[in-house]
Amino acid sequence: MPETIAPGARPTRDDSGGRPPVVLGRPLRVLAWLSFLAEVIIIGTGGAVRLTGSGLGCSDWPLCTPESLVPIYEVQGIHGIIEFGNRLMTGVVGLLAIAVLLLTLKALGGRRSVVSALWFALGGIVAGAAFFAIAMLFVEEAFPFFTLGLILATITGAVHSLRITPQRRDLSLLAWLVLIGVVAQAFVGGITVLTGLNPFIVGFHYATSLILVCVTAAYLVRARQQGGQRVSVVPRWFAVLSHVTGLALAATIFFGVLTTGSGPHSGDANVIRDGFDATVLAHVHSWPGYILAALVVTLTVSAWMLRLPPRRWLIVLAIAIVVQIGVGIWQAREGLPEILVGIHMVLASLSAAAYTVTVLKLKRPVESGEDAVRSARA
Template sequence: MPDTTISSPTSAPAAGTHAALWGRALRVFAWLSFLAQTIIIGTGGAVRLTGSGLGCSEWPLCTPESLVPIYADQGIHGIIEFGNRVMTGVVGVIALAVLLLVLSRTGGRRSVFSALWFALSGIAAAVVVFVVVSLLDLPATPFAMGALLIAVIAAMVRSIRLTPDRRDLVVLAWIVLLGVVAQALVGGITVLTGLNPFIVGFHYVSSLLLVCVTAAFLVRLYATSGPRVSAVPKWFAILSHVTGLALAVTIVFGVLTTGSGPHSGDADVLRHGFDATILAHVHSWPGYILAALVAALTISAWVLRLEPRRWLLVLVLAILVQVGVGVWQAREGLPPLLVGIHMVLASLSAAAYTVVVLHLKKPVDSEV
């Protein structure tokens, strides 16, 4: 891949060296962000698959008296749930680092200071909301997180307006940070609602989308900026988007199937009432359609030597492994480890598809 193409505010040699160091740091943190978003799907899956969903009975505290597990009866479940919460913090720190690096390289100090000012204002607003709502004897943390989320949205809008170039990177970086804050709120709601299966499913799909966004950021980070034109025939682009629909349907039915199966996150949690056996079959139908569509795209891309052909091979590999693990876990009675691998592979398949779609276009002055 070519080097990151973010313009430097000056052409002086010292500034060029400084820009190269910041560009290298941005690439490192961008990859870390993608890996962290993928890993947290695994840790979140571990929470559910080990029955640790209520290992911490409270949120944001683990127990009414402590941020960390302290009761003997919490055991390994409390450690697993708390570990996933810690991972959320790691993901947030990395997302913030990526955002600040992007803002520094695209908008300079003004953009960075503006973002930090909004961050401090958002934290102050969240504290005020927390105090006021606590006085009303209501759950204060969700309201405080909501205030922080609003502040992040306001900061994102202002930051995009201040950005002179590479707004694509700025938007994607903000979406990741916004998503992390929103996911923390959704995770808290998940605990407070006793692991409602629909909210748990939404929590997983949101995490999967963040993996796709971080993958998109990596693609755009290494891509040439400027106008882009189609790199494939119109029919190929249409078929690619139909494939995306099949992928989305497959994932949704997979989430519903898991939400109807034995891995509820806690022994006392009720499922949403669907027949898991029937859903498992329904889930496989769009999966096989997806495999056929991807095979058709891959063959066509290599025959016509189209831009996304190499990434389609990655998608083929991801889907083949995913299908194999899916059949294996069904025959073995849904062992937790295989279910967890299946969940992570779904996010990687979606990320690979995202990369394929972003290669449907190319810079105006490039060649296939």
């Protein structure tokens, strides 16, 4: 039988301290969905940059060239446009992250929380400018230090915001993590260009983008639930097996990133790969993939037999994994065509998002005393 509240345990209140439940307006919900979709899309546009050999379409950062913010078609051609388009998508992702954060803070902490975040934003610009001015005295490429100042200010703002947020700190934390991740991504993206598309940094850039997809997915799930204490709704063995499945998924993605880093799609014809044998890595990448598939099938069958709450999302995860394996085998047999590699990259992010939702469904919020009575009578 699934685990429930221990006998004699008293349901706890939401973390609102007795305040009315948080109401998230429709605009915030729509923006949260757009933020999730944008995080998935930017993986696709980033993949397009790499798969079309446009990684150095813009040779500089944050400008496209030392003389121009935008690409010059006569000089850089379509590669410059593709790379610059991905940079513009980063701006869209950033604006959505800011909008979701500010609306979340307004819903949770009111005007005080929003004003505090805006002050930290101003402080971040000042700190970034100071970092930039100091770095110019020692290095030629100083702009990454401006971004570093923004990251530090954003992290500081997040810590302060969480301290003054009166309720639903889980939503506040998730919204801040997305913004911090986007700013950090801009920093890593700049380093990627300045290091000439180092394959390890490119792989890290993709992995962090995938994590942001999972965080935005987690926000969507938690936004539909009440806060406070959560209790397990599945047997302990099922929860353990679910987390083991997460390790298999992480290993599959990790070796997939290494495999791509040793394959033919480096982002530019003159970029040196990471030195690993792509053929060997392709097989190593498949092993945790097949283990992952077996674990997901086991969880899915068990969940439906026991009628556990995560069963519907496990169906989604199982379909994503099966399609992912099919595309992986197809692309390997066809010599890694660009379109299939791109689909494989996006599917990996969707698989990770589906797994994130599944894990969050392993627990449910504890009902208030009044809700518990109503549930018992129903």
